[in-house]
Amino acid sequence: MNQAFYDKAKEFFLSQNFKILETKIEAGYTVDEEVEKHMQADIIVLQTPVNWENAPWIYKKYVDDVFTSAMKSAKFLSGDGRSATDPTKEYGTGGKMQGKKFLLSATWNAPEESFNNPKQPLWKGKSADDALSNIGANYSFVGYTVVPGHYCYDVFHNKHIKEDLENYPAYLKKVFDL
Amino acid sequence: MAQSKKVLLINTHLTYPNWTEGTLNAAFFQKAKDLFVANNFEVLETKVETGYSPEEEVEKHLQADIIILQTPVNWFGAPWIYKKYVDEVFNSGLMSQKFLFGDGRTKEDPSKQYGTGGKMQGKKFMVCATWNAPAASFNDPNQVLFEGRSTADAFIAITSNYRFCGVEVVADYNCFDIFKDGDIANDLESYPAYLTKVFGIE
Numbered sequence: 001m002n003q004a005f006y007d008k009a010k011e012f013f014l015s016q017n018f019k020i021l022e023t024k025i026e027a028g029y030t031v032d033e034e035v036e037k038h039m040q041a042d043i044i045v046l047q048t049p050v051n052w053e054n055a056p057w058i059y060k061k062y063v064d065d066v067f068t069s070a071m072k073s074a075k076f077l078s079g080d081g082r083s084a085t086d087p088t089k090e091y092g093t094g095g096k097m098q099g100k101k102f103l104l105s106a107t108w109n110a111p112e113e114s115f116n117n118p119k120q121p122l123w124k125g126k127s128a129d130d131a132l133s134n135i136g137a138n139y140s141f142v143g144y145t146v147v148p149g150h151y152c153y154d155v156f157h158n159k160h161i162k163e164d165l166e167n168y169p170a171y172l173k174k175v176f177d178l
Numbered sequence: 179m180a181q182s183k184k185v186l187l188i189n190t191h192l193t194y195p196n197w198t199e200g201t202l203n204a205a206f207f208q209k210a211k212d213l214f215v216a217n218n219f220e221v222l223e224t225k226v227e228t229g230y231s232p233e234e235e236v237e238k239h240l241q242a243d244i245i246i247l248q249t250p251v252n253w254f255g256a257p258w259i260y261k262k263y264v265d266e267v268f269n270s271g272l273m274s275q276k277f278l279f280g281d282g283r284t285k286e287d288p289s290k291q292y293g294t295g296g297k298m299q300g301k302k303f304m305v306c307a308t309w310n311a312p313a314a315s316f317n318d319p320n321q322v323l324f325e326g327r328s329t330a331d332a333f334i335a336i337t338s339n340y341r342f343c344g345v346e347v348v349a350d351y352n353c354f355d356i357f358k359d360g361d362i363a364n365d366l367e368s369y370p371a372y373l374t375k376v377f378g379i380e
Contacts, residue, residue, distance in 0.1 A: 052268050053342070054335040057261035064258045068194075080310060082358070091315040092323025109281060114292040122293025122341055126334065133327065134335050137254040140323055 001155060004165055005105055006047045012169040016178050018043075025062050034066045035075055038097070043176060044144070045103045046135065050110070053131060067138055076142040095143025102139040103175060104132060104149040105168070111154040128153075147175040185214045186242035190226040190249045192257035198250065200227075202308050202356060205366055207248045210306070213370040217379050219244075226263050232270040239267070240276060244377055245303045245345070247336065251311070256336060268339055277343040296344025302377065303340040305333050305350040306369070312355040348376045 013020055021037045023029055038044065048055040070076035074096075081093030108128070118125035128151050129136070136146040150171050152164040172178070189207045191200040214221050222238045224230055239245065249256040271277030275297075282294030307329070319326035329352050330337070337347040351372050353365040373379065 052261075052264050053338040054255075054261060057258055057265045060253075060255060060261045061258035063253050063255075064192075067253050082312075090322050091312055092321070111283075111292055120293070121291055122338060126331075130327075130331065131334055131338065134254045134332065137323065137332075141254070 001107055001152070001161065002047050002049055005107070005152070005168060008165055008168045009045055009047070009105070009172060012172050013043075025058050029062065031065045031069045034062070035070045035073070038066070038070070039075060041100065043101050043103070044139070045105060045172075047105050048107075050106050050108045050132070055106075055132075055135060059135075063138060067142070070142075080141075092141050095141060097139075097143035100144050101176060102136065102144045102146050103172075104135055104146075105151075106132065106149060107152045107155050109154065109156055111157075112151075150175075182218050182220050183243045184220045184222060184241050185210075185244040185246065186222040186224065186238050187211060187214075188224045188226065188245065188247050188263075190247065190256050190260040190263065192227055192250075192252070192259050202353070202362065203248050203250055206306050206308070206353070206369060209366060209369045210246055210248070210373060213373050213379075214244075226259050230263065230267075232266040235263070235267040236271045236274065236276055239271065239298070239301075243301055245301065245340070247303070247305050249305065249307050251307050251309045251332075254332065260336075264336075264339060268343075271343070281342075293338075293342050296342060298340075298344040301345045302348050303337065303345045304348045304376065305336060306352075307333070307350065308353045308356050310355065310357055312359065313352075 010020055010022075021041055023034060023037065046055075046059075048059060054060075067076065077094045077096055079094040080091055081089055081095075082091055083089040106128075110122075114120050115123050115128050115131070116125065123131060129149050132149065139146050150168060152158070152161060155161065187207055187210055189203055191198075191203040193200055211221055211223075222242055224235060224238065247256070247260075249260060255261070268277060278295045278297055280295040281292055282290055282296075283292055284290045315321050316324055316332075317326065317328050324332070329350050333350055341347055351369060353362060354360050356362060
């Protein structure tokens with residue numbers, strides 16, 4: 001199913017004359033190449049299943065590898081934004097990736113009604129974006145605009161996977177102003 | 179005499195040689211250990227970086243009354259070895275139905291809510307974290323990065339796994355701004371009193 005969403009996005013961006021850079025984390029990657037792909041890309045889309053309320057561990061390894069490399073080389077950011085000479089500079093404003101956009105597209109076992117409702121015991125009123133905010137935070141930290149996530153819920157019972165797939169290109173068009 | 183209570187202390191610091199060696203996380207871990215030993219707890223320990231067996235970790239979780247995760251915050255989450263640990267240990271606890279029956283929903287009763295299938299009621303979980311981020315970057319809508327979010331919001335991906343299995347999540351303890359202006363000595367010194375309070379230790 002993640003492949004189906006991935007293919008939909010790829011097809012959409014091709015139709016809009018984008019050049020597509022691709023990474024399949026499970027198949028392996030070179031850290032330096034991933035940093036360069038991020039430097040080149042205007043838009044980053046992460047396609048992920050939600051395993052234990054987050055992306056699979058191979059994604060966090062990817063982030064730790066790629067973002068740490070780009071921090072050391074000062075390619076993604078110049079620091080955490082604070083300055084010894086100007087105390088008004090806030091934490092999280094040291095990014096160099098302004099103008100780029102990040103989208104998270106995730107598939108959940110959790111049903112849509114478990115979010116945004118204070119009576120629900122697990123998320124207690126939080127949104128799906130809140131639940132996965134640790135992922136977007138890295139991109140915000142380095143200067144990206146994080147657009148609202150695209151979510152396919154309740155994938156093991158769901159009757160609207162097909163619809164979610166069909167509606168995905170229109171969502172991409174809207175959030176990226178294409 | 180009542181059977182002694184058990185605490186599971188998990189240290190998931192990941193070493194980057196000549197950069198971060200884990201001294202600070204080890205210091206918080208030791209503070210917690212000393213406190214629980216002094217209060218007659220049996221202490222179970224896991225250092226994720228040195229290896230573990232998922233089945234043994236499931237058993238430790240089943241035995242423990244209290245579970246504490248000691249972690250640095252790397253890229254707004256625990257180091258990747260921790261998510262690997264969670265994926266392996268919680269998958270094992272799911273397959274064997276030791277941590278939970280399922281996601282809580284049933285065909286027979288549609289009022290049963292998602293996330294109520296846990297079997298670990300009565301246990302408590304806490305995160306103790308070390309941050310580069312300063313305390314001022316949280317709980318303030320004017321701050322650009324967290325936009326008003328709290329540390330509990332930042333840890334939701336970690337704590338929700340425990341909540342999903344029925345474990346009560348208690349408020350996290352944080353040592354902020356460790357590379358610049360943080361008051362590490364004071365945060366360490368105040369930690370045992372915090373544990374005593376949140377876990378109601380006599």
